[in-house]
Amino acid sequence: MFKEFAKGLSITLKHLLPGNSTTVxxxxxxxxxxxxxxxxxxxxxxxxxxxxxxxxxxxxxxxAKCITVESAENExxxxxxxxxxxxxxxxxxxxxxxxxxxxxxxxMSDAYELANYKREDFYFNKERLLK
Amino acid sequence: MVNxxxxxxxxxxxxxxxxxxxxxxxxxxxxxxxxxxKLLPYGACRVCLVEVEQMKGRLIPSCTTPATxxxxxxxxxxxxxxxxxxxxxxxLVNHVVDCPVCDKGGECDLQDLSYxxxxxxxxxxxxxFDLPKDEVNPLIERNMNRCVxxxxxxxxxxxxxxxxxxxxxxxxxxxxxxxxxxRGLNCExxxxxxxxxxxxxxxxxxxxxxxxxxxxxxxxxxxGYCGNGCTVTLGTKDNEVQTIRFNDxxxxxxxxxxxxxxxxxxxxxxxQRLTSPLIRKxxxxxxxxxxxxxxxxxxxxxxxxxxxxxxxxxxxxNEELFMLKNLAKAVGTGNLDHSxxxxxxxxxxxxxxxxxxxxSTATFPQVENANAILAIRTDFYETHxxxxxxxxxxxxxxxxxxxxxxxxxxxxxxxxxxxxxxHKPGLEVxxxxxxxRFLLDEGLAKTEGLQGVEELKTALAAYSVDAVAAATxxxxxxxxxxxxxxxxxxNAAILLAYGLPYTAHSRELGLAAANLALxxxxxxRSGSGLYLCGEKSNSQxxxxxxxxxxAGALGVTGMLKSAGEGKxxxxxxxxxxxxxxxxDKGLIEKAIDKTPFVVVQDLFLSETASKADVVLPAASFxxxxxxxxxxxxxxxxxxxxITSPGQAKTDxxxxxxLLTALGATASTSEAAAFAELAAVTPGYEMVSLDMVGxxxxxxxxxxxxxxxxxxxTVEGGxxxxxKFQLVVGSALYHSGTTSLHAKGxxxxxxxxxxxxxxxxxxxxxxxxxxxxxxxAAGGExxxxxKVDRRLPKGVLFAPYHFGSLNLNRIYSGQxxxxxxxxx
Numbered sequence: 001m002f003k004e005f006a007k008g009l010s011i012t013l014k015h016l017l018p019g020n021s022t023t024v025x026x027x028x029x030x031x032x033x034x035x036x037x038x039x040x041x042x043x044x045x046x047x048x049x050x051x052x053x054x055x056x057x058x059x060x061x062x063x064a065k066c067i068t069v070e071s072a073e074n075e076x077x078x079x080x081x082x083x084x085x086x087x088x089x090x091x092x093x094x095x096x097x098x099x100x101x102x103x104x105x106x107x108m109s110d111a112y113e114l115a116n117y118k119r120e121d122f123y124f125n126k127e128r129l130l131k
Numbered sequence: 132m133v134n135x136x137x138x139x140x141x142x143x144x145x146x147x148x149x150x151x152x153x154x155x156x157x158x159x160x161x162x163x164x165x166x167x168x169k170l171l172p173y174g175a176c177r178v179c180l181v182e183v184e185q186m187k188g189r190l191i192p193s194c195t196t197p198a199t200x201x202x203x204x205x206x207x208x209x210x211x212x213x214x215x216x217x218x219x220x221x222x223l224v225n226h227v228v229d230c231p232v233c234d235k236g237g238e239c240d241l242q243d244l245s246y247x248x249x250x251x252x253x254x255x256x257x258x259x260f261d262l263p264k265d266e267v268n269p270l271i272e273r274n275m276n277r278c279v280x281x282x283x284x285x286x287x288x289x290x291x292x293x294x295x296x297x298x299x300x301x302x303x304x305x306x307x308x309x310x311x312x313x314r315g316l317n318c319e320x321x322x323x324x325x326x327x328x329x330x331x332x333x334x335x336x337x338x339x340x341x342x343x344x345x346x347x348x349x350x351x352x353x354x355g356y357c358g359n360g361c362t363v364t365l366g367t368k369d370n371e372v373q374t375i376r377f378n379d380x381x382x383x384x385x386x387x388x389x390x391x392x393x394x395x396x397x398x399x400x401x402x403q404r405l406t407s408p409l410i411r412k413x414x415x416x417x418x419x420x421x422x423x424x425x426x427x428x429x430x431x432x433x434x435x436x437x438x439x440x441x442x443x444x445x446x447x448x449n450e451e452l453f454m455l456k457n458l459a460k461a462v463g464t465g466n467l468d469h470s471x472x473x474x475x476x477x478x479x480x481x482x483x484x485x486x487x488x489x490x491s492t493a494t495f496p497q498v499e500n501a502n503a504i505l506a507i508r509t510d511f512y513e514t515h516x517x518x519x520x521x522x523x524x525x526x527x528x529x530x531x532x533x534x535x536x537x538x539x540x541x542x543x544x545x546x547x548x549x550x551x552x553x554h555k556p557g558l559e560v561x562x563x564x565x566x567x568r569f570l571l572d573e574g575l576a577k578t579e580g581l582q583g584v585e586e587l588k589t590a591l592a593a594y595s596v597d598a599v600a601a602a603t604x605x606x607x608x609x610x611x612x613x614x615x616x617x618x619x620x621x622n623a624a625i626l627l628a629y630g631l632p633y634t635a636h637s638r639e640l641g642l643a644a645a646n647l648a649l650x651x652x653x654x655x656r657s658g659s660g661l662y663l664c665g666e667k668s669n670s671q672x673x674x675x676x677x678x679x680x681x682a683g684a685l686g687v688t689g690m691l692k693s694a695g696e697g698k699x700x701x702x703x704x705x706x707x708x709x710x711x712x713x714x715d716k717g718l719i720e721k722a723i724d725k726t727p728f729v730v731v732q733d734l735f736l737s738e739t740a741s742k743a744d745v746v747l748p749a750a751s752f753x754x755x756x757x758x759x760x761x762x763x764x765x766x767x768x769x770x771x772x773i774t775s776p777g778q779a780k781t782d783x784x785x786x787x788x789l790l791t792a793l794g795a796t797a798s799t800s801e802a803a804a805f806a807e808l809a810a811v812t813p814g815y816e817m818v819s820l821d822m823v824g825x826x827x828x829x830x831x832x833x834x835x836x837x838x839x840x841x842x843x844t845v846e847g848g849x850x851x852x853x854k855f856q857l858v859v860g861s862a863l864y865h866s867g868t869t870s871l872h873a874k875g876x877x878x879x880x881x882x883x884x885x886x887x888x889x890x891x892x893x894x895x896x897x898x899x900x901x902x903x904x905x906x907a908a909g910g911e912x913x914x915x916x917k918v919d920r921r922l923p924k925g926v927l928f929a930p931y932h933f934g935s936l937n938l939n940r941i942y943s944g945q946x947x948x949x950x951x952x953x954x
Binding site (some may be wrong): 026053054055056057060071072077078079103128 | 230232236264266340341342343344345384638
């Protein structure tokens with residue numbers, strides 16, 4: 001029994017040695033996110049407009065009902081989202097919107113520092129999402 | 132009947148059924164793209180292929196193959212699946228697959244099938260279509276890149292609408308649907324093609340990019356425009372009626388609609404709707420609270436008492452009309468009337484005197500099987516377009532002989548082998564009389580059981596076919612032939628529409644048509660019918676509920692005259708813009724000016740409302756529950772799809788409040804009101820709301836037998852002796868004055884016009900779009916000219932819907948107005 005105890009403690013002690021720590025000194029040091037991390041949404045722009053064609057699949061699939069889209073016709077006669085808004089307070093970061101998008105117009109970035117002081121600041125409109 | 136087995140299920144169907152229809156009966160689903168219930172089998176898409184035991188070796192298209200005795204059908208197997216998938220792959224070779232931006236996405240048959248059959252890759256490759264879109268017209272957008280060439284639009288436009296806008300052009304891969312000379316669409320914009328298209332090739336432009344199908348809430352209701360009573364399914368979202376959805380499961384219209392029904396509902400969302408009661412203070416109408424407005428109205432009506440006149444439009448529900456009648460009783464007045472008071476006399480007096488009825492004798496679907504049809508006035512298609520489509524099917528599918536008595540040409544006269552008895556304006560009765568006389572002379576008349584045969588014979592002495600032919604300008608042989616047909620065929624129908632622009636000879640036309648219906652045996656015979664169709668959605672209901680002057684009391688004309696002399700103390704007008712739509716504007720202006728207290732209850736601040744002392748904001752058809760009775764006596768239910776804007780209330784709620792304020796008892800709900808009105812309305816006694824299902828309920832049964840059979844002598848009209856005569860009527864794109872607030876109809880016909888025939892236009896050197904003036908006894912009107920080939924020489928036409936035309940300055944109910952044309 002003592003043998004097992006010593007073995008366990010040795011692992012613990014090993015981690016205490018310099019260079020073996022997994023704790024990061026946040027916010028001075030920031031971790032690199034995994035490529036499939038689901039952080040803040042981003043609307044993908046093209047040269048002239050947003051890539052989004054306002055097909056309404058993301059608000060339809062969204063389980064938290066946090067996406068508001070209103071489509072309209074632009075000067076070229078194309079369908080575009082007049083309004084595209086995500087309510088981050090409701091969002092559960094499931095990534096279904098990304099999965100549903102037929103034109104890869106929405107993606108999830110690695111931004112996770114989403115704290116804010118005002119409720120209004122959690123509503124991300126089209127301009128903020130395009131940044 | 133034939134028996135067959137489909138997927139192991141035994142099913143018995145009629146001899147005319149196809150395998151597809153038999154499968155549907157058996158509850159077996161077969162996918163289709165080109166099949167539609169109301170169209171003839173076509174077999175274009177090849178998605179419905181099935182296996183038939185007796186026809187081994189190849190797959191059989193189920194939608195075109197008749198079911199035969201002992202057939203054993205398999206609707207799904209590995210091979211069928213493979214073949215259907217291949218068909219879909221072929222369809223998708225050129226298809227642009229722009230589902231994300233296509234408004235059909237979510238209810239697209241091609242999309243659904245591709246999903247069902249897991250068409251994720253395509254083994255075939257070809258060039259994608261890159262055809263120009265037709266976005267010229269404001270209502271129907273055509274994007275032929277999405278077309279699957281099912282031909283449904285071509286067929287519905289030809290078979291049902293009878294317009295024939297579309298056709299296939301080119302061959303092979305280049306085949307596409309196009310209009311004449313491949314130009315932009317320019318038709319009657321009924322949108323039947325929109326409702327038929329299984330993909331997103333033809334879409335309603337007003338609904339472009341508005342919403343996805345799954346976001347819409349569907350509410351079944353009844354169109355609020357004409358007396359045809361088409362059921363419409365409102366697609367609502369964000370408390371707005373976004374679009375009208377296709378639905379051929381309910382009602383009598385088979386999913387068919389006209390421009391008004393399909394594109395005309397947008398007036399309910401108009402930002403010009405009244406949202407608050409208005410009271411006149413210091414000569415200005417200002418917003419007020421309901422309490423204040425109701426108090427004022429109650430006080431005004433109470434002090435006016437029996438000197439109150441109540442005039443209503445025929446677009447209120449039965450329940451609301453019932454409440455209005457109670458309101459008249461509570462106020463103590465018998466001066467109650469609707470729709471101009473004259474236009475419906477053909478039904479209330481004409482049919483009453485001859486048949487003892489006040490309604491059409493048969494239902495619309497029966498007309499499809501008629502062998503001979505007589506339409507009095509070509510405008511019948513303009514006032515009741517969807518019934519006109521039934522006539523078209525009778526003519527085209529069943530070879531019915533259509534005869535039109537009209538002072539102009541029109542859609543009906545252009546139907547295949549239609550016979551037009553084109554007469555000088557105002558002489559319809561003369562021709563009907565001549566037909567009666569001819570039937571009596573030739574012994575073709577079915578005089579058995581008829582009263583007044585001898586009297587009629589003597590009275591018709593002056594209406595010999597030749598004399599009438601000479602006077603009216605109609606071919607004598609055509610009159611004889613029409614009369615003979617009507618009397619000898621198995622099923623025949625006589626159609627006549629009434630409404631505000633057709634006040635002339637209303638009673639006389641009703642009598643003459645009923646005489647003819649009696650002599651030919653049409654009245655009361657199963658399969659045949661005499662149809663007198665009201666212009667508004669509840670015209671028949673208003674007559675059923677007797678929204679008519681009480682004995683000794685005043686009708687509309689009486690009320691207006693009396694009011695003009697300052698004898699009425701209050702006028703209560705609901706759902707009617709009298710100053711625009713009633714004949715004789717001068718009289719109405721005087722009546723409104725001289726009446727100390729005028730209340731108008733309407734959706735908009737109409738011309739009449741702007742002159743009122745109190746204006747009450749009411750609700751549209753899309754906001755209320757209740758029932759309408761259409762022109763074939765079908766009682767149908769309305770369901771509210773949206774809520775009223777601002778403080779606007781349903782007419783029902785307003786009447787409830789007024790009745791309570793006047794100390795009378797008011798029905799507590801629409802359903803309670805229906806039960807109460809059914810108890811006291813002849814024909815409705817046995818009807819309960821539960822019986823009013825998806826197909827409505829026809830009171831009196833499919834064929835209404837006449838109570839009496841009296842022939843009544845009726846004087847014919849006299850032709851006007853004037854070089855140019857103006858006839859007034861309804862335009863196809865509009866109905867009453869409400870449609871002027873709807874974007875759809877307004878985008879096609881946005882301003883008043885005066886229509887000229889080509890000959891007259893050439894003679895007067897009038898060009899299309901040029902401003903012309905018409906001078907007549909009552910004044911002068913001016914509008915842009917429209918040159919068409921509908922009108923004979925010397926006859927001009929003007930639609931009555933537009934207030935800006937001031938047509939009723941010169942129109943006071945005449946059949947034709949003598950005018951002088953100047954530029």
